[in-house]
Amino acid sequence: MPNCKNCNTEVNQNYCSNCGQASVLKRIDSHYIVHEIEHILHVERGILYTVKELLIRPGECVRHFISENRSRLVKPIIFIIITSLIYSLVNHFFHIEDGYVKYEDSKKTTTALIFQWISGHYGYANIMMGMFIALWTKLFFKKHDYNFFEILILLCFTMGMGMLIFTVFAIVTGITHYNLLEFGGYVGVIYSAWAIGQFFNKSKASSYFKALASYMLGMITFFLLAMAIGAVTDLVIKH
Numbered sequence: 001m002p003n004c005k006n007c008n009t010e011v012n013q014n015y016c017s018n019c020g021q022a023s024v025l026k027r028i029d030s031h032y033i034v035h036e037i038e039h040i041l042h043v044e045r046g047i048l049y050t051v052k053e054l055l056i057r058p059g060e061c062v063r064h065f066i067s068e069n070r071s072r073l074v075k076p077i078i079f080i081i082i083t084s085l086i087y088s089l090v091n092h093f094f095h096i097e098d099g100y101v102k103y104e105d106s107k108k109t110t111t112a113l114i115f116q117w118i119s120g121h122y123g124y125a126n127i128m129m130g131m132f133i134a135l136w137t138k139l140f141f142k143k144h145d146y147n148f149f150e151i152l153i154l155l156c157f158t159m160g161m162g163m164l165i166f167t168v169f170a171i172v173t174g175i176t177h178y179n180l181l182e183f184g185g186y187v188g189v190i191y192s193a194w195a196i197g198q199f200f201n202k203s204k205a206s207s208y209f210k211a212l213a214s215y216m217l218g219m220i221t222f223f224l225l226a227m228a229i230g231a232v233t234d235l236v237i238k239h
Contacts, residue, residue: 094174
């Protein structure tokens with residue numbers, strides 16, 4: 001009997017009993033590529049289902065994901081990267097200049113370059129921003145038994161939905177030529193505050209106010225830190 005090419009265990013069935021690798025790898029063809037794309041997007045688990053649940057009952061479905069079942073929703077990191085990519089593609093398609101992040105600077109400063117990078121990499125930037133929002137959320141909701149990383153998962157889902165909301169307004173802006181992105185930004189922030197508040201305690205109004213404060217302070221902290229890093233870098237370069 002052949003040995004597994006991954007862990008060298010003797011294999012007598014279609015899959016290795018030790019590591020689970022197939023005894024014979026299938027040839028890479030069009031079916032393999034389609035399956036890999038579906039696996040990355042978790043289409044077989046329902047990306048539309050994830051969006052629907054996050055629109056209707058975000059707090060409940062994220063709590064369910066964290067504590068009970070992690071197979072029904074798209075993975076949170078992938079979700080925020082994909083939704084941010086969709087927004088970037090829509091912005092590029094309609095040639096919308098005033099995007100999610102706007103920073104005007106006629107000089108090529110480090111701060112301008114940092115914000116330019118943020119504008120071109122929304123997925124990664126949102127994850128980094130989510131870390132700051134998670135810190136403030138942990139502070140405001142310290143009585144709840146959720147750690148920093150569980151809160152970060154919540155934010156990946158809610159901020160991902162925020163990017164889809166921005167995408168809808170970007171499409172409307174591109175079609176009608178009325179700049180509604182600023183209004184879309186407000187709607188996205190309100191949705192995120194509603195989702196976070198619902199996650200912790202949907203019956204208390206204070207939860208939504210604390211959620212909004214956490215979100216806004218996290219965003220402000222992120223952008224202030226980006227500007228501070230840019231300013232300090234420019235000072236170091238000049239000297």
